[in-house]
Amino acid sequence: xxxxxxxxxxxxxxxxxxxxxxxxxxxxxxxxxxxxxxxxxxxxxxxxxxxxxxxxxxxxxxxxxxxxxxxxxxxxxxxxxxxxxxxxxxxxxxxxxxxxxxxxxxxxxxxxxxxxxxxxxxxxxxxxxxxxxxxxxxxxxxxxxxxxxxxxxxxxxxxxxxxxxxxxxxxxxxxxxxxxxxxxxxxxxxxxxxxxxxxxxxxxxxxxxxxxxxxxxxxxxxxxxxxxxxxxxxxxxxxxxxxxxxxxxxxxxxxxxxxxxxxxxxxxxxxxxxxxxxxxxxxxxxxxxxxxxxxxxxxxxxxxxxxxxxxxxxxxxxxxxxxxxxxxxxxxxxxxxxxxxxxxxxxxxxxxxxxxxxxxxxxxxxxxxxxxxxxxxxxxxxxxxxxxxxxxxxxxxxxxxxxxxxxxxxxxxxxxxxxxxxxxxxxxxxxxxxxxxxxxxxxxxxxxxxxxxxxxx
Numbered sequence: 001x002x003x004x005x006x007x008x009x010x011x012x013x014x015x016x017x018x019x020x021x022x023x024x025x026x027x028x029x030x031x032x033x034x035x036x037x038x039x040x041x042x043x044x045x046x047x048x049x050x051x052x053x054x055x056x057x058x059x060x061x062x063x064x065x066x067x068x069x070x071x072x073x074x075x076x077x078x079x080x081x082x083x084x085x086x087x088x089x090x091x092x093x094x095x096x097x098x099x100x101x102x103x104x105x106x107x108x109x110x111x112x113x114x115x116x117x118x119x120x121x122x123x124x125x126x127x128x129x130x131x132x133x134x135x136x137x138x139x140x141x142x143x144x145x146x147x148x149x150x151x152x153x154x155x156x157x158x159x160x161x162x163x164x165x166x167x168x169x170x171x172x173x174x175x176x177x178x179x180x181x182x183x184x185x186x187x188x189x190x191x192x193x194x195x196x197x198x199x200x201x202x203x204x205x206x207x208x209x210x211x212x213x214x215x216x217x218x219x220x221x222x223x224x225x226x227x228x229x230x231x232x233x234x235x236x237x238x239x240x241x242x243x244x245x246x247x248x249x250x251x252x253x254x255x256x257x258x259x260x261x262x263x264x265x266x267x268x269x270x271x272x273x274x275x276x277x278x279x280x281x282x283x284x285x286x287x288x289x290x291x292x293x294x295x296x297x298x299x300x301x302x303x304x305x306x307x308x309x310x311x312x313x314x315x316x317x318x319x320x321x322x323x324x325x326x327x328x329x330x331x332x333x334x335x336x337x338x339x340x341x342x343x344x345x346x347x348x349x350x351x352x353x354x355x356x357x358x359x360x361x362x363x364x365x366x367x368x369x370x371x372x373x374x375x376x377x378x379x380x381x382x383x384x385x386x387x388x389x390x391x392x393x394x395x396x397x398x399x400x401x402x403x404x405x406x407x408x409x410x411x412x413x414x415x416x417x418x419x420x421x422x423x424x425x426x427x428x429x430x431x432x433x434x435x436x437x438x439x440x441x442x443x444x445x446x447x448x449x450x451x452x453x454x455x456x457x
Contacts, residue, residue: 023454024380026311027447031384033305034443040301041435043071044356047293048430053284056324057089057255064280065258068296068321072262075304077319079265082258085334087324089255090117092284093248096221097125098192100231101242108234110227113204113285114220114247115176115193116327117211121219125246126151126190132235135175136182148187151243154179155194155232157225158420165198165416166354166393169423172196173207180220181212190245191220194228196420202226203425206283208327219247259331262303263318266453272315273339274452275349275407276302276445279325279332279397286428290419294356294433295412296321298442305446313453315347322397325353329396336400348452349402350410350445351395355422356438357414361388362448366408370457377451386444388413408457412445 034040046067047054054061065082072080098112114120131146132153133139139152154175158168173196180191195205204222211217223231234241260280266272278295282288299319306313323331339346350362364371375389394402394409401407414437422428 023451026450027380029309030305030446030450031443033309034301034439034446035436037308038301038439038442039304040297040438040442043297043300044289044293044433044438045430047296048287048289052287054280054282054288055284056087056257056281056327057252058284061257061281061323065260068260068280071300072260072303072319075262075300076307077262077264077303080262083261083335083338085257085259085323085331086254087257087330088328089252090327091250091252093120093250096248097244097246098221098223098227099244100234101127101244102234103238103240107244108230110230111202111204111224112192112221112227112245113206114249115209115222116206116283117209117251118220118247118249119217120249121190121245121247125244126219127242127244128189130231130235130241130243132232139182139186142186144186147183150188151190151192152183152188153192153231155228157194158198160198165420168198169196169420176207176222177209180209180218181215184216184218188218190218192223192243192245193220195222195225197225197423197425199421200225203427205423205425206285207424219245221245221247257323259323259335260321261318262300263316264303264306264313266315267312268314270316272345272347272456274315274317274347274449275320275398275401276317276449277320277322277397278352279323280321281324281326283326283424285424285426286422287430288428289430289433290355290422290428291424292325292353294438294441295352298352298438298445301442302446302449311450313450315453315456317449317453325397332397333400336404339401340404346401346405346407348408348410348457349394349398350412350448351398352412352441352445353395353397354412354414354416355419356433356441357416357419358437359386359412359414359441359444361386361391361413363391363393363411363413364389364409365392365394365402370408373457380451381444381447384440384444410448412441414441
């Protein structure tokens with residue numbers, strides 16, 4: 001028996017070694033093809049320069065749907081189609097205005113922008129005394145007596161001790177999301193929130209906020225980090241400092257939009273589907289290059305590369321450009337709903353939504369046995385400096401697949417140190433994306449999709 005077990009172990013090891021050698025050769029071809037002939041960078045130029053910011057419900061978002069459908073068809077994908085999804089339609093309106101007004105009635109303009117979903121100010125704007133707080137505990141201690149009728153200024157900087165910038169973002173973003181309603185609880189008439197960024201600059205960073213329907217809905221804006229520091233200094237010198245803000249935003253009726261989907265059908269298990277994707281919509285303040293035009297074009301690049309190399313995946317690989325991640329995630333939820341209703345079998349889903357920076361690993365949301373299988377593939381990625389398989393984040397668009405169908409999720413991990421310099425700001429433009437870094441991310445995703453198509457999960 002012992003001899004038999006040793007022989008079986010030997011042959012298993014030989015088989016695994018042979019399989020990894022074969023996989024290694026294919027992955028080398030994938031990387032070479034994308035780094036030499038990849039088209040993702042030029043596709044990103046079309047999305048972020050020719051189309052621009054693509055807020056759900058806008059004309060630009062619909063143009064992006066048309067452009068992305070053409071991109072997918074040009075890959076030679078076996079099937080390309082549009083999937084209907086109703087999306088929110090919030091519009092920013094005319095450019096916002098913000099001014100610090102000191103004790104001498106001297107006004108200084110500072111850069112602000114409405115948070116996504118905010119109500120407008122009255123047509124004449126709002127002018128009121130400012131109360132600065134750094135957290136919700138300070139807000140609660142001040143109470144209604146000191147906040148009633150004033151503008152609350154949430155000055156909560158990123159915690160620079162976090163090495164991963166997404167941790168700093170997660171810790172700070174609650175003041176953007178629930179800050180307006182928490183301030184309204186104590187009688188505030190508006191809020192200003194320090195931008196969610198490490199950068200010191202004059203770009204206000206927008207992003208979604210959510211109202212508590214049981215409380216008054218008050219206007220809310222982001223202020224640039226330079227503007228926030230200036231406001232804080234002026235307040236220290238004069239606690240009676242006022243702020244003027246004028247927002248012109250409006251919420252309209254939901255409109256019909258689309259997820260854009262393309263796939264290469266599997267040769268042996270076509271019913272088993274591997275999703276690769278990013279979100280097509282972006283905030284209107286910038287051009288949506290890193291967030292998340294990068295993830296969309298990387299996913300389309302996977303289809304192009306497999307067709308160009310003549311690689312026929314055993315399982316179906318489906319690229320999805322999701323609509324409406326930024327202010328509702330309706331595209332992700334609609335995709336999962338339809339997949340669930342059709343009883344589709346999804347093996348895994350991979351998302352890129354951390355910018356087009358240098359990739360270094362994959363976050364994984366899945367049971368331990370599946371995680372261990374994927375980690376056994378790690379040696380195949382190390383030659384390409386992709387080494388981290390320890391984190392646990394998948395992605396917002398693919399999250400509903402996990403929730404409804406228990407689909408294992410992968411999130412492309414990249415060097416995010418510069419991501420929040422551009423996130424949700426006017427600085428998120430095509431020139432901020434490095435072609436080689438973008439294509440390396442596409443190659444890492446393509447390699448993972450290929451392995452999943454061959455070995456399953």
